[in-house]
Amino acid sequence: MSTAIPLIVFTVLWGGVGIGLPFVVPKGPNRGIIQVILILTAATCWLFWLCCYLAQLNPLIGPRLNRHAILLMAREWGDKINSSVTI
Amino acid sequence: MGSLFRSEEMTLCQLFLQSEAAYACVSELGELGLVQFRDLNPDVNAFQRKFVNEVRRCDEMERKLRYLEKEIKKDGIPMLDTGENPEAPQPREMIDLEATFEKLENELREVNQNAEALKRNFLELTELKQILRKTQVFFDEHEGGVNPTESMTRALISDDSIARQGNLGSVQLGFVAGVILRERIPAFERMLWRACRGNVFLRQAEIETPLEDPSTSDQVFKSVFIIFFQGDQLKTRVKKICEGFRATLYPCPEAPADRREMAMGVMTRIEDLNTVLGQTQDHRHRVLVAAAKNIKNWFVKVRKIKAIYHTLNLFNLDVTQKCLIAECWVPVLDIENIQLALRRGTERSGSSVPPILNRMETCEDPPTYNHTNKFTSAFQALIDSYGIASYREMNPAPYTIITFPFLFAIMFGDAGHGLLMTLFGLWMILKEKPLAAKKIDSEIWNIFFGGRYIIFLMGAFSMYTGMMYNDIFSKSFNIFGSAWKIHYNSSVIYDEIEMTLNPSTSDYSGSPYTFGLDPVWQLSKNKIIFQNAYKMKISIIFGVLHMLFGVVLGLFNHMYFKDKIKIICEFIPQLIFLCFLFLYMVLLMFIKWLMYYPTDDKDKITYSPHCAPSILISFINMVLFKEPNKVEDCADYMYNGEMGIERFLVVIAVICVPWMLLAKPIYIMRNQKKSNYMVSHEQMNAATENGDAEQPAHNNTVHRVEGGHGSHAEEDLGELFIHQGIHTIEYVLGSVSHTASYLRLWALSLAHAQLSEVLWQMVLSKGLKVQGFEGGIALYIIFSIWASLTVAILVLMEGLSAFLHTLRLHWVEFQSKFYSGIGHGFQPFSFETILDSAATQTADE
Numbered sequence: 001m002s003t004a005i006p007l008i009v010f011t012v013l014w015g016g017v018g019i020g021l022p023f024v025v026p027k028g029p030n031r032g033i034i035q036v037i038l039i040l041t042a043a044t045c046w047l048f049w050l051c052c053y054l055a056q057l058n059p060l061i062g063p064r065l066n067r068h069a070i071l072l073m074a075r076e077w078g079d080k081i082n083s084s085v086t087i
Numbered sequence: 088m089g090s091l092f093r094s095e096e097m098t099l100c101q102l103f104l105q106s107e108a109a110y111a112c113v114s115e116l117g118e119l120g121l122v123q124f125r126d127l128n129p130d131v132n133a134f135q136r137k138f139v140n141e142v143r144r145c146d147e148m149e150r151k152l153r154y155l156e157k158e159i160k161k162d163g164i165p166m167l168d169t170g171e172n173p174e175a176p177q178p179r180e181m182i183d184l185e186a187t188f189e190k191l192e193n194e195l196r197e198v199n200q201n202a203e204a205l206k207r208n209f210l211e212l213t214e215l216k217q218i219l220r221k222t223q224v225f226f227d228e229h230e231g232g233v234n235p236t237e238s239m240t241r242a243l244i245s246d247d248s249i250a251r252q253g254n255l256g257s258v259q260l261g262f263v264a265g266v267i268l269r270e271r272i273p274a275f276e277r278m279l280w281r282a283c284r285g286n287v288f289l290r291q292a293e294i295e296t297p298l299e300d301p302s303t304s305d306q307v308f309k310s311v312f313i314i315f316f317q318g319d320q321l322k323t324r325v326k327k328i329c330e331g332f333r334a335t336l337y338p339c340p341e342a343p344a345d346r347r348e349m350a351m352g353v354m355t356r357i358e359d360l361n362t363v364l365g366q367t368q369d370h371r372h373r374v375l376v377a378a379a380k381n382i383k384n385w386f387v388k389v390r391k392i393k394a395i396y397h398t399l400n401l402f403n404l405d406v407t408q409k410c411l412i413a414e415c416w417v418p419v420l421d422i423e424n425i426q427l428a429l430r431r432g433t434e435r436s437g438s439s440v441p442p443i444l445n446r447m448e449t450c451e452d453p454p455t456y457n458h459t460n461k462f463t464s465a466f467q468a469l470i471d472s473y474g475i476a477s478y479r480e481m482n483p484a485p486y487t488i489i490t491f492p493f494l495f496a497i498m499f500g501d502a503g504h505g506l507l508m509t510l511f512g513l514w515m516i517l518k519e520k521p522l523a524a525k526k527i528d529s530e531i532w533n534i535f536f537g538g539r540y541i542i543f544l545m546g547a548f549s550m551y552t553g554m555m556y557n558d559i560f561s562k563s564f565n566i567f568g569s570a571w572k573i574h575y576n577s578s579v580i581y582d583e584i585e586m587t588l589n590p591s592t593s594d595y596s597g598s599p600y601t602f603g604l605d606p607v608w609q610l611s612k613n614k615i616i617f618q619n620a621y622k623m624k625i626s627i628i629f630g631v632l633h634m635l636f637g638v639v640l641g642l643f644n645h646m647y648f649k650d651k652i653k654i655i656c657e658f659i660p661q662l663i664f665l666c667f668l669f670l671y672m673v674l675l676m677f678i679k680w681l682m683y684y685p686t687d688d689k690d691k692i693t694y695s696p697h698c699a700p701s702i703l704i705s706f707i708n709m710v711l712f713k714e715p716n717k718v719e720d721c722a723d724y725m726y727n728g729e730m731g732i733e734r735f736l737v738v739i740a741v742i743c744v745p746w747m748l749l750a751k752p753i754y755i756m757r758n759q760k761k762s763n764y765m766v767s768h769e770q771m772n773a774a775t776e777n778g779d780a781e782q783p784a785h786n787n788t789v790h791r792v793e794g795g796h797g798s799h800a801e802e803d804l805g806e807l808f809i810h811q812g813i814h815t816i817e818y819v820l821g822s823v824s825h826t827a828s829y830l831r832l833w834a835l836s837l838a839h840a841q842l843s844e845v846l847w848q849m850v851l852s853k854g855l856k857v858q859g860f861e862g863g864i865a866l867y868i869i870f871s872i873w874a875s876l877t878v879a880i881l882v883l884m885e886g887l888s889a890f891l892h893t894l895r896l897h898w899v900e901f902q903s904k905f906y907s908g909i910g911h912g913f914q915p916f917s918f919e920t921i922l923d924s925a926a927t928q929t930a931d932e
Contacts, residue, residue, distance in 0.1 A: 029090070055620075
């Protein structure tokens, strides 16, 4: 499912930062601080991404666009306008 | 080394120092900067202490150095600051230093005095020169006269009186010449006229070049004047007036030949004076240049000596006068370093008896010492400005390193503005050393520079959130391809002005934009409706999690201090209250996101947007036990059994309130009663065992003691109840108001996005629309306006406002959950801080 791929990719990515990296932090006086920084960064960034993704997963409203924007979208983002009905 | 999570473990130590070694040892400790000495003679005033004489001598030396520094600055000689840090000199070197400074000061004062005298002389001569030059003009104006006096007579007295003059005998006209400040001339003139009834004749000429006043060394403008009058009476009057106006009078010979001769003499004397003055200045300059090379060094030395004696004054002398006793707070982990420093000091002083450092037991609160580095110190400063942590309390600073920039970024989310901020922070970090060495005095700059790591992180997180909001200077990127497609045919498009894409059709591809908001929203008319719903939800989600995090940190505090009662009577009900009400609301948000989807299918209408409930309203209904509003075709609840679960959650959460309020005081009360009972019981037993006539009396005393004790305990309990009540109310009301308070994340982020969009539309897009080559010029100007407004308003002002809101969220919403912050800071005796504060003080002056 194409929906799940980003979910897995980003979870693994931030999971790696937040869970994997803290283990390989070199020993030293600041090890604890660096671990906390990594974990919190990963947690906040992942959750922020997740919220953004889920909020758009099942859109309850669609964007309202003016004609100008629609024509531009069609041209620039590659959805050819179906001109089967002649004007 | 200690970590930042809790403050360092401290211990009170007693330090015995051999009298001879004390100076060297304290000097070493000052270099180390890890020891906070306590004043052992607080009731002895500053003048009765042992080393008051030495401190005074240091003050005197410092005064002399400041005098030198002032003179150096006056001459604009650069002071050499090698940045080296000389060690505190031996006490015997102090005499040498004193002698050096004394000699320098005397020399300088003498040179200055001479210079002043010479300058005064010079001024007089210049004025005389000017008088001779200017008066020459007055005299020359009447060439025709046989002698100047006669010509003047003619001017003053009318012709017929001249005729009579012969009879009366020749009247000698006298004159005085002098110099006066230019602004005094009008008053001077009026005064002369009035006092002499118009019988004097005043001529004046301005001296073009300003003259230097030797006493104040200001530049002043002066005028030359010459007054003609008749008779001695007027002469005295004129002279008095001149005196009154502080005019300086100079002798001026009448005959032109004499005047010429005098002028020549004056010129040669001026030249001589000039050479002498030049030599004096050279000498002064040489002395000052020599002093300027060393002055910073000397300052450091003198300040160090003074600090050492000041510290020694805090010590106690023991009875034999052979050793000094000090008490100090030291970090437990650094005791070895301190021992080493003490040993170095002893070796340097050549003393044979090593100093002794004993740990002491104390019931005093130790100071809070957080070992920070250049990265963490700024974050620690943010926390400390709210309140210094109590001893060994959880320090919020390590978590703030990330949560602070992140919450800031939620409000400031714009990748473009974030990039500007990141680059500024990065520049300061990369140029750290040269910038720090510059020692810029501007306060605003120092705030920015001190917070360079915060600024960098805030910028970096703003870029991330900006990418998430897909907002780069109010424009979006379409990197992964929008999830929304246009499937209309041209006729539809040309008919309608606006159209809404329908998510339940193939307009929406089914899987959302991969990273951040879909770029289509930036173009759409109903962007705000969508973004409001999204941003409000994330504000609450992150707010609740942030508060929950604070509550959990409180658990670590209770665990560390082994406070079981607080865990059971405070932490657990707090956690339940927050989770069952607010975390549940967060859960509902996720359920809503996942459960309702766009569909036009009539069978699935209960899951369609039509039936999606408002989370806020269902949350309010849940707390108030109200039935949800009925909507046609829709289910009343989001899932089966929702009503039961919600009622259960609310009831438990409400039960938590009296739990928080009463459990702890009642527990303590019962404990007290039990112990009281046990005490009295034991005493009773003892009494019965002794068992005779003594008993009633004995019993009485016991009762009295108990009664007194009881009332005291009751008072305590009353206080406890009130305290707990306040605490509970604060928490319960706080969780509601604090949750709402996190909505500022949404509000500010919305405001920021709107402002940057307005700026784009009102300014830059106007420039982009101009055609032809004029467009280039217009765009050039408009872009510069847009860029400066972006930096000034969107990055600086909005950044500041977002910063302050983030600070509030941390201080109030986050820290109130676990942080008491009633400690006192560790102020070690350290030369570094002493020298820094002295340097900033002089800079302020």
